Amino acid sequence: MRILFNICLFTLLFTNVNAQQIACVDAVNAVSNDTLLSFMRILTGLDSVAISGQKQVIESRFKNNPGNVQTEDYLIQTCISYGYQIENIPFSDIGRNIIAYKPGAINPKKAFIISGHFDAVPRTRGADDNASGTAAVLEAARVLKDISFPYTIIFAFWDEEEVGLVGSRKFAPDGPLGYWDVQLMMNLDMIAWDGNNDSLAMIHTKPIGNSIAYADSLASICKQYQIPLNPFIRNPGESATDQEAFWEKGATAIGLTEDYDFDFSPHWHLPSDSIQNCHLPYFYRMARLAIAGICEFTLRTRSVSVAEFQASKPRATVWPNPSKKELHIDHDHQFQLNEWRIYNLQGVLVDSGKDASTIAVNQLLSGMYLIEIDWANSELTRLKWVKE
Ligand SMILES: [Zn+2]
Numbered sequence: 001m002r003i004l005f006n007i008c009l010f011t012l013l014f015t016n017v018n019a020q021q022i023a024c025v026d027a028v029n030a031v032s033n034d035t036l037l038s039f040m041r042i043l044t045g046l047d048s049v050a051i052s053g054q055k056q057v058i059e060s061r062f063k064n065n066p067g068n069v070q071t072e073d074y075l076i077q078t079c080i081s082y083g084y085q086i087e088n089i090p091f092s093d094i095g096r097n098i099i100a101y102k103p104g105a106i107n108p109k110k111a112f113i114i115s116g117h118f119d120a121v122p123r124t125r126g127a128d129d130n131a132s133g134t135a136a137v138l139e140a141a142r143v144l145k146d147i148s149f150p151y152t153i154i155f156a157f158w159d160e161e162e163v164g165l166v167g168s169r170k171f172a173p174d175g176p177l178g179y180w181d182v183q184l185m186m187n188l189d190m191i192a193w194d195g196n197n198d199s200l201a202m203i204h205t206k207p208i209g210n211s212i213a214y215a216d217s218l219a220s221i222c223k224q225y226q227i228p229l230n231p232f233i234r235n236p237g238e239s240a241t242d243q244e245a246f247w248e249k250g251a252t253a254i255g256l257t258e259d260y261d262f263d264f265s266p267h268w269h270l271p272s273d274s275i276q277n278c279h280l281p282y283f284y285r286m287a288r289l290a291i292a293g294i295c296e297f298t299l300r301t302r303s304v305s306v307a308e309f310q311a312s313k314p315r316a317t318v319w320p321n322p323s324k325k326e327l328h329i330d331h332d333h334q335f336q337l338n339e340w341r342i343y344n345l346q347g348v349l350v351d352s353g354k355d356a357s358t359i360a361v362n363q364l365l366s367g368m369y370l371i372e373i374d375w376a377n378s379e380l381t382r383l384k385w386v387k388e
Contacts, residue, residue, distance in 0.1 A: 023147050023295070024147075024292060024296050024299060027143040027147065027291060027295050028143075028225060028288050028291055028292045028295070030143040031139055031143055031284070031287060031288050031291055033280070033284045035142065036135050036283065036284055037275075037280065039134070039138050039139065040127060040131050040275055040278075042058060042074065043058060043061070043074075043118070043131035043134055043135060044125035044127045044131050044274065044275055045058045045059055045067070046275065049074060051073050051077065052073060052077070056070055058070045058071055058074065060120065060124075061118060061120040061126060061131075062119060062120055062122045062162070063095065063119055063160050063162075064094050065122075068094075068119060068159070071118050071134075072088075072096050072098055072118075072157075072159070075134075075138070076088060076098055076100075079098070079100030079138075079141050082100075082141050082145040083102075083145055084100035084101060084102055084141060084145070085100070085103070086099065087099035087101070089171075091170035095159045095166055095167060095170070097156060097157065097158055097159055097167045097168075098118070098156075098157040098159075099154060099155075099156050099171070100141055100155040101152055101154040101155065102149065102153055103152050104149055104150050104151035104152040104153075105148050105149065106150035106151070107150065107151055108152050109180065110151040110181050110183050111152040111153070111154050111180040111182050111183065112149075112151055112152070112153055112182075112184050112186075112294060112297055112298040113155075113156050113182060113186065114140050114153075114154070114155055114186050115133075115154075115155070115156035115157065115158060115185060115186070115187050115188070115242060116130050116132075116136065116137045116157065116158070116187065116188040116189060117133070117134070117157070117158040117159070117161030117162070117167065117189060117242055118130070118134045118158070119158075119159050119162050119163075120162065121162050123271055124269060124270060124271050125271075125273060125275075126273055127192065127274050127275045128190050128192045128193050128265055128267065128273050128277070128278055129189070129190050129265075129268060129269065130161070130188070130189050130190060131275075132188070132190060132191045132286075133187075133189050133191055134157060135287070136191060136286065136287035136290050137155050137156070137157060137188060137290075139287055139291065140155060140287075140290065140291045140294060141155045143291060144291070144294075144295055147295070147299070149299060151183065152180065153294070153298050154180070156168075156171065156185075158171070158242050161189070161242055165241070165242055165244060165245045167242075168242035168245035169245040169248070172245040172246050172249045172251065173246070173249045173251050182246070183210075183252065183297075184210070184252050184253065184297055185243060185246045185251060185252070185253040186214075186253070186254050186255075186256065186290065186293060186294055186297075187241060187243040187253065188255075188256050188257070188286075189241040189257055190257050190258050190260075190268075191256060191257060191283055191286035191290070192278035192279060192280070192282065192283035193258045193259075193263070193264075193265035193277075193278065193279060194258060194259070194263065194282040195265070195279075196259075196262075197279075198230060198263070199228060199229045199230050200229070200230050200232050200258070200263065201229040201230060201231045201256065201258075201285075201286060201289060202232050202256070202257045202258065202260055202261075203215045203219060203232065203237075203254055203255070203256055204235075204237020204238050204243060204254060204256075205233060205234070206235060206236045206237055206247050207236075208250060208251070208252065208253070209251055209253075210252045211247070211252050211253055211254055212235065214254050214297065215233050215235070215254045216233065217293075217296075217297070218231065218254060218256070218289070218293045219233060221289070221293050221296050222289050222292075224292075225288070225289070225292045227285050227288050227289050227292070228285060229282075229285050229286065229289055232259070234260075234261070237254070237255055238255060238257070238260055241255060241257075242255075243255040256289065256290050256293075258282075258286070314381075315332045315335050315381060316329055316330065316335075316337075316381050317329070317330050317331075317383070318330075318383050318385045321384075322385070322386035322387065322388045323385075323386075323387070323388060324387070324388040325360070325361065325362045326358055326361055327358075327359050327361055327385060328356070328359070329356035329359070329371070329373065331356065337354075337356055337373060337374075338374040339352060339353070340352060340353060340354075340359070340371060340373050340374070341371070341372045341374065342359075342361075342364070342369050342370070342372075342385075343369060343370045343372065344365075344369055345369075345370075350364060350369070351364070361387055366387050366388060367387055368384060368385075368386050369384070369385050369387060370382055370383070370385075371383045371385050
């Protein structure tokens with residue numbers, strides 16, 4: 001876990017990602033408490049909203065209710081107004097996930113998802129569960145709309161979570177949109193209750209795919225952005241919400257929620273689950289953390305390896321990996337190799353050379369390294385390599 005974070009820091013040293021980082025900082029600064037609250041008020045029926053040109057009030061968001069369909073239409077029109085493309089996929093007569101996305105500029109097949117379920121149980125306005133997560137995903141869509149991401153960013157709103165993760169299970173990697181190579185799904189479900197005022201932010205993970213590394217990284221981002229929350233990583237994370245649908249398929253996923261273990265909302269699934277009973281300052285901070293996370297993840301990955309972006313055929317590979325005594329860099333000979341360099345995780349250059357056919361590495365300490373290949377046209381490729 002620590003290693004992944006170091007690599008992220010490390011790659012930041014080299015790559016021209018300052019502009020990207022600033023983009024995420026700006027986006028998080030643009031998160032508006034007023035906007036978050038107004039999404040919440042509309043989703044819980046406190047405020048009317050024009051949907052398809054008609055003033056409407058969203059009542060119950062439970063499946064089969066008019067409010068469920070109104071919510072879908074409201075999510076669609078809001079995300080369209082931000083410039084996103086929409087996949088509006090019915091998975092049954094009454095079930096519909098709303099998927100808003102922007103194709104990645106470099107590799108649109110790879111996708112990062114921020115999500116929450118918009119349905120609620122009957123006889124409740126479902127403010128905490130889960131207008132809170134839905135509002136945060138909408139706010140993410142609003143503040144991230146002008147950023148050009150290398151990979152596809154998806155804002156997913158699941159239907160019928162409350163009747164057994166139906167929507168997310170229909171979507172999860174082998175679902176109708178299985179053509180997206182999902183790198184990470186980050187789910188928000190109940191992010192507005194902090195009864196004991198300890199600011200605990202529960203990050204749910206499981207040892208599946210890269211889920212643990214992403215959970216750890218989200219906790220680091222919380223510190224980096226100085227968001228006053230106390231991240232707590234729960235492993236194994238909660239199965240009774242939508243990230244489970246992805247874990248079931250072996251996909252990388254994390255969940256961000258309020259404290260499910262020692263400070264569970266007493267209003268859960270009750271008519272009293274109203275905005276009045278939410279902790280709004282806590283909710284705003286949770287929304288900021290989620291948005292910082294999805295922005296950083298979707299941009300940062302770009303700096304891991306230029307070779308990755310050449311989806312079909314990387315111009316160079318390192319083998320064996322891991323290795324003990326020597327390594328080889330194979331490369332496409334239409335690209336002229338200028339120099340190779342090996343950096344340790346502290347960013348120190350430990351070796352370099354021009355002949356990449358056989359590189360002796362027995363003198364290096366065990367651990368992770370970054371290999372930078374400097375091409376004659378001044379482009380760089382960066383590859384991870386592990387010394388045994
Ligand atoms: Zn929920």
